[in-house]
Amino acid sequence: MAFGDQPAYLRVADDLRKKIAAGELPPHARLPSQARIREEYGVSDTVALEARKVLMAEGLVEGRSGSGTYVRAQPVPRRLVRTGFHAAGESTPFRQEQADDRIIGTWESGSEQEEAGPEIAERLSIEPGDRVMRTRYVFRAAGEPVMLSTSWEPFAVTGRTPVMLPEEGPLAGRGVVERMAALDLVVDNVAEEVGARPGRAEEVLALGGVPGHAVLVISRTFFAGGRPVETADVVVLAERYRIAYHLPVK
Incomplete structure (x- = not known):
């Protein structure tokens, strides 16, 4: 379809979009x-x-009950830096997910056992129904929520060990690599896939976004000698982040 043949509502939306971009609105x-x-x-x-x-679906405007529709201030996308693994001494859950040293963050978490579903079982090379330790995180920077993460670890690897709970015990909050090293498992590889999808209502609200907007999902798995020892989904608002990778050249 040629531009001139666009439906009338798209032509109107395009003109209003241009006015927003130009600062006229x-x-x-x-x-x-x-x-x-x-x-x-x-x-x-x-x-x-x-x-x-x-325009509302694109996040350019928002409705205010009883008042009208207003132009939204657009966030400046920030970089979410990925390096695979950060040096020892800085291997906290926040640093594991955000490798930019200029950003200081905190996190809240909660862990519980559950049975692995088909997708998580495949990612961890275990059987559906096997026990895993699921840990949910909310990461904050300057007090504002910036990332959500859910991780799963095979109970066959960490169960009944001092590092069974990622945020409790002698290596609480030290990250996957150090915790697995305590079990004589050397994490030597990490795989990541990045995708986008509509944000679930609870995710978007937890991150301070607008329901219906897209999120970026980083699906990450740590391996020790080819064995998956942890897999996680990291979720950020697509309008606020760009994923930046810093990788060595061999």
Whole structure:
């Protein structure tokens, strides 16, 4: 379909989008009302409404109950730096996920046993229904939530050992590599896949985002001698982050 053949609501949305980008409609400015859009562009109420819906879906505007629709201030994307593993002495869960030394972070977590579902079982090379230790994290920087993570470790590896709980015991909060070393397992490889999907309501709200917006998911697995010893999903808001990899050249 040629640009000129676009449906009317997309042409209206495109023009309003350009005005937002050019600053003619700056952050926090009220979007023209449905009646104003109808008059200015010579379109129906339905077209005006659909154009506003497009801009809302793109995260450019937001509705305020009883007040109208306003231009959202767009966040400047930050870099989420990935290096695979950070040096000993800095191997905390936060540093494991965000390798940028300039960012200081804290985290909250909770662990519990569960049965591995088919996907997690495949990632850990175990059988569905085998026991795993699941740990959920909320990572914060400057007090603001920036990342969520859920990790799973095979109970056959860590169960009934001093490092069974990632955030308790003698190596609490020291990260996967150091904890596995205490079990004479040398973590020597890490694999990551990055994908995007619509954010689940609880994820987006926990990260301070707008329901319905996309998230980036980093699915990471640590290996020791080819054996998966931990797998995790790290979740960030797509509009706020770019994933940056710093990898050695061999």
